[in-house]
Amino acid sequence: MARTIGCIGCGNMGGALIGGFAELMKDGEYAFCGCNRSPERMKTLEEKGVAALTGAESVAEQADIILLAVKPAQVAEALCGIRHTLNADKIVVSVAAGISLKRLAEGVDGRCPVVRCMPDTPALVGKGVFAFCFAEGIKGKVKNEVLELFGRLGQCFELPETKFAAFSALVGAGPAYVFEMMHGLVQAGVTLGFTHADARRMVAGLFEGCAAMAQRDGAHLMQMRDAVCSPGGLTIAGVNVLDRKGLCGMLVDAVLAADARGREMEK
Ligand SMILES: NC(=O)c1ccc[n+]([C@@H]2O[C@H](COP(=O)([O-])OP(=O)(O)OC[C@H]3O[C@@H](n4cnc5c(N)ncnc54)[C@H](OP(=O)(O)O)[C@@H]3O)[C@@H](O)[C@H]2O)c1
Structure with missing residues (x-):
């Protein structure tokens, strides 16, 4: 049955x-x-x-x-x-x-x-x-x-x-971080003249493809990033801005803040 x-x-x-x-x-x-x-x-x-x-x-x-x-x-x-x-x-x-x-x-x-x-x-x-x-x-x-x-x-x-609060801060809350990043990239695409709909499809495909590579490939993520950065090219120019503005540190801080709030809520 x-x-x-x-x-x-x-x-x-x-x-x-x-x-x-x-x-x-x-x-x-x-x-x-x-x-x-x-x-x-x-x-x-x-x-x-x-x-x-x-x-x-x-x-x-x-x-x-x-x-x-x-x-x-x-x-x-x-x-x-x-x-x-x-x-x-x-x-x-x-x-x-x-x-x-x-x-x-x-x-x-x-x-x-x-x-x-x-x-x-x-x-x-x-x-x-x-x-x-x-x-x-x-x-x-x-x-x-x-x-x-x-x-x-x-x-x-x-x-x-x-580990549940940590998981909630990283993955449960994760779609909010990812959609925020996608939103920024779509906005950039529109600024460069793509329609909103096209930019959204391009960015969604970009995240899907990168996620599939990160799942499949054992290489360090920074190695995968560097593989896209040709010397003197346009990608490294963009990556330098992210490094200067501290995107990586911002993501770490966001997850730690969510974790702290999650622990507070569990009390
Ligand atoms: N959404 C997320 O991203 C997410 C992620 C992780 C965990 N969760 C957890 O998932 C749970 C639900 O969240 P949600 O976002 O799906 O909220 P939600 O859309 O408000 O769903 C809760 C549903 O439960 C119904 N309900 C309340 N009491 C009931 C009862 N006694 N019998 C039958 N139905 C009852 C509500 O009915 P009404 O339509 O009448 O209000 C409502 O449709 C939460 O505990 C949340 O912590 C959600």
Whole structure:
């Protein structure tokens, strides 16, 4: 019989995850269900094969793997409402930022294994980067199933919980840094006379290509940068400006500031 993945809170992130699973896994191995406080958000998911249920309790009753994707402040209330439906054969996977495994375990009253996950928004297009931390005692089979599932929507990293704030500062917040850099390059392209639409496509392709090279190539990133800088050429003229303005230091400072804020929020 098909196992069921259910999502409580099908907003931006929950909708992207359950919708992504439903689109990618049409082989009948899994069934999908979900609920959202405002039911209209379920419409597009239903078209992808996600059964829209009336509330969190029904989702938790039907699902073997329960994704919890409500806002962090709503987690305790949501868990309180489903606690009585949980048992050792179910798993709760929470993506709520800053909600520790301890709080999740308390929320489910120890009735089922809990997993903490930190996704990033490119999960929306099946190119996510996910961090996972599993409650102690979670068996290999459960772990493998979760990692295999999310692996379909991106790359998975198993991390100690102490590294979650750092991961959130680097990767969770990462799309904001990357879009900021893309925005600057698109603006430069428009300044040089390209249409906004063309500049955007060019810059998106540039990031995609560089990301693919960085994934594939073991070379040092600075070596890859220098390979583009011909002596006396135009690229080194541009790179010199970035070095003088301290782009690299700015990125380090941004991630450290986000990490500090994340730690403050976890207290
Ligand atoms: N978005 C990101 O980039 C990102 C990245 C990492 C982690 N996360 C985590 O993902 C979680 C969701 O964030 P989000 O950005 O997706 O927020 P969101 O779009 O507001 O989604 C949360 C959804 O939960 C629904 N909801 C609240 N209580 C509910 C309940 N008891 N039963 C059913 N549905 C309920 C809300 O319904 P309404 O539509 O009625 O408000 C809303 O659609 C957060 O915990 C966040 O920390 C998000």
